[in-house]
Amino acid sequence: MVLQDEFEKAGYKDILNGSISLDYEICLDDLYDKNMRPEELLGIYISRQRDDLFFLLKGDVEDINLLCDSWDERIRVFSIINENTKAVKKLKYNIVQLIVVSSDEVDKSIEGNLMFSRKLIIKGDLSDKSHIKIAADEAIELPFHMIKDDGFTLDENKVRQLSELLPSDEELLLFMKKNWKKVIRKKRNDVYDKSLKLSDFEKVKEWLEQ
Known part of the structure:
Protein backbone atom coordinates (compact mmCIF):
# COMPACT_ATOMS: atom_id res chain seq x y z
CA MET A 1 0.00 0.00 0.00
CA ASP A 150 -13.52 -8.31 6.22
CA GLY A 151 -9.88 -9.27 6.64
CA PHE A 152 -10.83 -11.48 9.57
CA THR A 153 -12.40 -14.88 9.12
CA LEU A 154 -14.42 -16.63 11.76
CA ASP A 155 -12.67 -19.67 13.22
CA GLU A 156 -15.53 -22.16 13.38
CA ASN A 157 -13.46 -24.63 15.40
CA LYS A 158 -12.82 -22.09 18.16
CA VAL A 159 -16.47 -21.05 18.16
CA ARG A 160 -17.45 -24.69 18.68
CA GLN A 161 -14.92 -25.10 21.50
CA LEU A 162 -16.22 -21.99 23.25
CA SER A 163 -19.80 -23.19 22.88
CA GLU A 164 -18.87 -26.48 24.53
CA LEU A 165 -17.59 -24.58 27.56
CA LEU A 166 -21.00 -23.08 28.20
CA PRO A 167 -23.32 -24.98 30.54
CA SER A 168 -26.18 -26.89 28.97
CA ASP A 169 -28.37 -26.89 32.07
CA GLU A 170 -31.23 -24.42 31.51
CA GLU A 171 -31.45 -23.49 35.20
CA LEU A 172 -27.73 -22.75 35.34
CA LEU A 173 -27.93 -20.64 32.17
CA LEU A 174 -30.72 -18.65 33.76
CA PHE A 175 -28.65 -18.26 36.91
CA MET A 176 -25.68 -16.91 34.91
CA LYS A 177 -27.72 -14.13 33.32
CA LYS A 178 -27.00 -10.68 34.68
CA ASN A 179 -29.46 -9.98 37.47
CA TRP A 180 -29.50 -9.18 41.14
CA LYS A 181 -28.92 -12.13 43.45
CA LYS A 182 -29.79 -12.06 47.08
CA VAL A 183 -26.86 -13.36 49.08
CA ILE A 184 -26.86 -14.94 52.49
CA ARG A 185 -25.11 -12.70 54.99
CA LYS A 186 -23.71 -14.10 58.20
CA LYS A 187 -21.82 -11.98 60.67
CA ARG A 188 -18.80 -13.59 62.26
CA ASN A 189 -16.38 -11.64 64.43
CA ASP A 190 -17.81 -8.35 63.13
CA VAL A 191 -17.17 -9.49 59.53
CA TYR A 192 -19.98 -10.31 57.10
CA ASP A 193 -19.63 -13.65 55.32
CA LYS A 194 -21.59 -13.44 52.06
CA SER A 195 -22.39 -16.54 50.06
CA LEU A 196 -24.81 -17.94 47.48
CA LYS A 197 -27.61 -20.29 48.27
CA LEU A 198 -26.39 -23.86 48.57
CA SER A 199 -28.46 -24.97 45.56
CA ASP A 200 -26.89 -22.26 43.34
CA PHE A 201 -23.43 -23.13 44.57
CA GLU A 202 -23.97 -26.81 43.74
CA LYS A 203 -25.08 -25.93 40.20
CA VAL A 204 -21.92 -23.94 39.51
CA LYS A 205 -19.72 -26.57 41.14
CA GLU A 206 -21.24 -29.36 39.03
CA TRP A 207 -20.66 -27.40 35.82
CA LEU A 208 -17.02 -26.60 36.68
CA GLU A 209 -16.30 -30.25 37.47
CA GLN A 210 -17.51 -31.47 34.08
Whole structure:
Protein backbone atom coordinates (compact mmCIF):
# COMPACT_ATOMS: atom_id res chain seq x y z
CA MET A 1 0.00 0.00 0.00
CA VAL A 2 1.01 3.63 -0.51
CA LEU A 3 1.59 5.76 2.59
CA GLN A 4 0.29 8.96 0.99
CA ASP A 5 -2.93 7.14 0.06
CA GLU A 6 -3.39 6.07 3.68
CA PHE A 7 -3.25 9.71 4.75
CA GLU A 8 -5.73 10.70 2.07
CA LYS A 9 -8.20 7.93 2.99
CA ALA A 10 -8.09 9.10 6.61
CA GLY A 11 -8.97 12.66 5.58
CA TYR A 12 -5.53 14.24 5.94
CA LYS A 13 -4.25 17.01 3.67
CA ASP A 14 -0.63 17.73 2.76
CA ILE A 15 -0.19 21.42 3.54
CA LEU A 16 2.94 21.54 1.39
CA ASN A 17 0.70 21.36 -1.67
CA GLY A 18 -0.32 24.71 -3.10
CA SER A 19 -1.97 27.17 -0.72
CA ILE A 20 -3.40 24.55 1.65
CA SER A 21 -1.17 25.78 4.50
CA LEU A 22 -2.80 29.22 4.29
CA ASP A 23 -6.26 27.63 4.33
CA TYR A 24 -5.27 25.94 7.60
CA GLU A 25 -3.66 29.13 8.98
CA ILE A 26 -0.17 27.61 9.18
CA CYS A 27 2.83 29.66 8.08
CA LEU A 28 5.51 27.41 6.60
CA ASP A 29 8.05 30.25 6.76
CA ASP A 30 8.21 29.63 10.51
CA LEU A 31 9.46 26.08 9.85
CA TYR A 32 12.10 26.71 7.18
CA ASP A 33 13.38 29.51 4.97
CA LYS A 34 11.28 30.23 1.91
CA ASN A 35 12.26 28.14 -1.13
CA MET A 36 14.71 26.16 1.04
CA ARG A 37 12.62 23.13 1.91
CA PRO A 38 14.70 20.56 3.82
CA GLU A 39 15.64 17.52 1.75
CA GLU A 40 14.26 15.09 4.32
CA LEU A 41 10.82 16.75 4.50
CA LEU A 42 8.42 14.72 2.33
CA GLY A 43 5.12 16.13 3.53
CA ILE A 44 3.21 17.79 6.37
CA TYR A 45 -0.21 16.23 6.87
CA ILE A 46 -2.99 17.80 8.90
CA SER A 47 -6.17 16.01 9.93
CA ARG A 48 -9.66 16.98 8.80
CA GLN A 49 -10.43 18.12 12.36
CA ARG A 50 -7.18 20.15 12.39
CA ASP A 51 -6.09 18.50 15.63
CA ASP A 52 -3.24 16.28 14.34
CA LEU A 53 -0.11 17.23 12.41
CA PHE A 54 2.29 14.68 10.90
CA PHE A 55 5.73 15.65 9.63
CA LEU A 56 6.60 12.98 7.06
CA LEU A 57 10.39 12.65 7.05
CA LYS A 58 12.93 10.60 5.13
CA GLY A 59 14.95 8.81 7.79
CA ASP A 60 17.83 7.72 5.55
CA VAL A 61 19.24 11.24 5.24
CA GLU A 62 21.19 11.32 8.49
CA ASP A 63 21.49 9.81 11.95
CA ILE A 64 17.95 9.16 13.18
CA ASN A 65 18.55 10.79 16.57
CA LEU A 66 20.04 13.93 15.04
CA LEU A 67 17.17 14.08 12.58
CA CYS A 68 14.55 13.94 15.34
CA ASP A 69 16.40 16.47 17.48
CA SER A 70 16.69 18.95 14.62
CA TRP A 71 12.97 18.70 13.85
CA ASP A 72 12.07 18.96 17.52
CA GLU A 73 13.94 22.27 17.51
CA ARG A 74 12.07 23.45 14.40
CA ILE A 75 8.75 22.43 15.95
CA ARG A 76 9.65 24.14 19.24
CA VAL A 77 10.43 27.45 17.51
CA PHE A 78 7.35 27.14 15.30
CA SER A 79 5.13 26.53 18.36
CA ILE A 80 6.57 29.52 20.24
CA ILE A 81 6.14 31.91 17.31
CA ASN A 82 2.55 30.78 16.75
CA GLU A 83 1.53 30.00 20.34
CA ASN A 84 -1.32 32.51 20.25
CA THR A 85 -2.86 31.32 16.99
CA LYS A 86 -5.97 29.17 17.16
CA ALA A 87 -4.60 26.60 14.70
CA VAL A 88 -1.38 25.88 16.62
CA LYS A 89 -3.09 25.88 20.02
CA LYS A 90 -5.23 22.99 18.79
CA LEU A 91 -2.23 21.11 17.36
CA LYS A 92 0.34 21.81 20.06
CA TYR A 93 0.21 18.43 21.80
CA ASN A 94 -0.60 16.35 18.72
CA ILE A 95 2.45 16.80 16.51
CA VAL A 96 4.11 13.63 15.21
CA GLN A 97 7.36 13.01 13.38
CA LEU A 98 6.64 10.09 11.05
CA ILE A 99 10.04 8.88 9.90
CA VAL A 100 10.29 6.44 7.00
CA VAL A 101 13.44 4.32 6.74
CA SER A 102 14.47 1.72 4.18
CA SER A 103 16.42 -0.49 6.58
CA ASP A 104 15.32 -2.93 9.27
CA GLU A 105 18.39 -2.14 11.36
CA VAL A 106 17.24 1.12 12.92
CA ASP A 107 17.39 2.05 16.58
CA LYS A 108 13.79 2.89 17.49
CA SER A 109 14.53 3.95 21.06
CA ILE A 110 14.01 7.56 19.96
CA GLU A 111 10.28 6.77 19.80
CA GLY A 112 10.29 7.04 23.58
CA ASN A 113 11.36 10.69 23.33
CA LEU A 114 8.17 12.78 23.51
CA MET A 115 9.92 16.14 23.76
CA PHE A 116 7.99 18.66 21.60
CA SER A 117 6.64 15.87 19.35
CA ARG A 118 5.90 12.17 19.21
CA LYS A 119 8.11 9.98 17.03
CA LEU A 120 7.06 7.04 14.90
CA ILE A 121 9.48 5.07 12.73
CA ILE A 122 8.25 2.76 9.97
CA LYS A 123 9.93 0.94 7.09
CA GLY A 124 9.06 1.86 3.52
CA ASP A 125 10.26 1.86 -0.09
CA LEU A 126 11.64 5.36 -0.70
CA SER A 127 12.56 4.86 -4.36
CA ASP A 128 9.55 7.01 -5.30
CA LYS A 129 9.14 9.60 -2.54
CA SER A 130 5.76 10.73 -3.86
CA HIS A 131 4.41 7.17 -3.58
CA ILE A 132 6.06 5.55 -0.58
CA LYS A 133 5.19 1.87 -0.45
CA ILE A 134 4.73 0.28 2.97
CA ALA A 135 3.80 -3.23 4.06
CA ALA A 136 0.53 -3.98 5.85
CA ASP A 137 2.32 -4.74 9.12
CA GLU A 138 3.88 -1.27 8.97
CA ALA A 139 0.56 0.42 8.15
CA ILE A 140 -1.02 -0.83 11.37
CA GLU A 141 1.53 1.28 13.26
CA LEU A 142 -0.19 4.41 11.93
CA PRO A 143 -2.60 5.81 14.55
CA PHE A 144 -5.22 6.61 11.91
CA HIS A 145 -5.03 3.34 9.96
CA MET A 146 -8.29 1.41 9.97
CA ILE A 147 -8.15 -2.38 9.76
CA LYS A 148 -10.93 -3.75 7.56
CA ASP A 149 -13.11 -6.25 9.39
CA ASP A 150 -13.52 -8.31 6.22
CA GLY A 151 -9.88 -9.27 6.64
CA PHE A 152 -10.83 -11.48 9.57
CA THR A 153 -12.40 -14.88 9.12
CA LEU A 154 -14.42 -16.63 11.76
CA ASP A 155 -12.67 -19.67 13.22
CA GLU A 156 -15.53 -22.16 13.38
CA ASN A 157 -13.46 -24.63 15.40
CA LYS A 158 -12.82 -22.09 18.16
CA VAL A 159 -16.47 -21.05 18.16
CA ARG A 160 -17.45 -24.69 18.68
CA GLN A 161 -14.92 -25.10 21.50
CA LEU A 162 -16.22 -21.99 23.25
CA SER A 163 -19.80 -23.19 22.88
CA GLU A 164 -18.87 -26.48 24.53
CA LEU A 165 -17.59 -24.58 27.56
CA LEU A 166 -21.00 -23.08 28.20
CA PRO A 167 -23.32 -24.98 30.54
CA SER A 168 -26.18 -26.89 28.97
CA ASP A 169 -28.37 -26.89 32.07
CA GLU A 170 -31.23 -24.42 31.51
CA GLU A 171 -31.45 -23.49 35.20
CA LEU A 172 -27.73 -22.75 35.34
CA LEU A 173 -27.93 -20.64 32.17
CA LEU A 174 -30.72 -18.65 33.76
CA PHE A 175 -28.65 -18.26 36.91
CA MET A 176 -25.68 -16.91 34.91
CA LYS A 177 -27.72 -14.13 33.32
CA LYS A 178 -27.00 -10.68 34.68
CA ASN A 179 -29.46 -9.98 37.47
CA TRP A 180 -29.50 -9.18 41.14
CA LYS A 181 -28.92 -12.13 43.45
CA LYS A 182 -29.79 -12.06 47.08
CA VAL A 183 -26.86 -13.36 49.08
CA ILE A 184 -26.86 -14.94 52.49
CA ARG A 185 -25.11 -12.70 54.99
CA LYS A 186 -23.71 -14.10 58.20
CA LYS A 187 -21.82 -11.98 60.67
CA ARG A 188 -18.80 -13.59 62.26
CA ASN A 189 -16.38 -11.64 64.43
CA ASP A 190 -17.81 -8.35 63.13
CA VAL A 191 -17.17 -9.49 59.53
CA TYR A 192 -19.98 -10.31 57.10
CA ASP A 193 -19.63 -13.65 55.32
CA LYS A 194 -21.59 -13.44 52.06
CA SER A 195 -22.39 -16.54 50.06
CA LEU A 196 -24.81 -17.94 47.48
CA LYS A 197 -27.61 -20.29 48.27
CA LEU A 198 -26.39 -23.86 48.57
CA SER A 199 -28.46 -24.97 45.56
CA ASP A 200 -26.89 -22.26 43.34
CA PHE A 201 -23.43 -23.13 44.57
CA GLU A 202 -23.97 -26.81 43.74
CA LYS A 203 -25.08 -25.93 40.20
CA VAL A 204 -21.92 -23.94 39.51
CA LYS A 205 -19.72 -26.57 41.14
CA GLU A 206 -21.24 -29.36 39.03
CA TRP A 207 -20.66 -27.40 35.82
CA LEU A 208 -17.02 -26.60 36.68
CA GLU A 209 -16.30 -30.25 37.47
CA GLN A 210 -17.51 -31.47 34.08
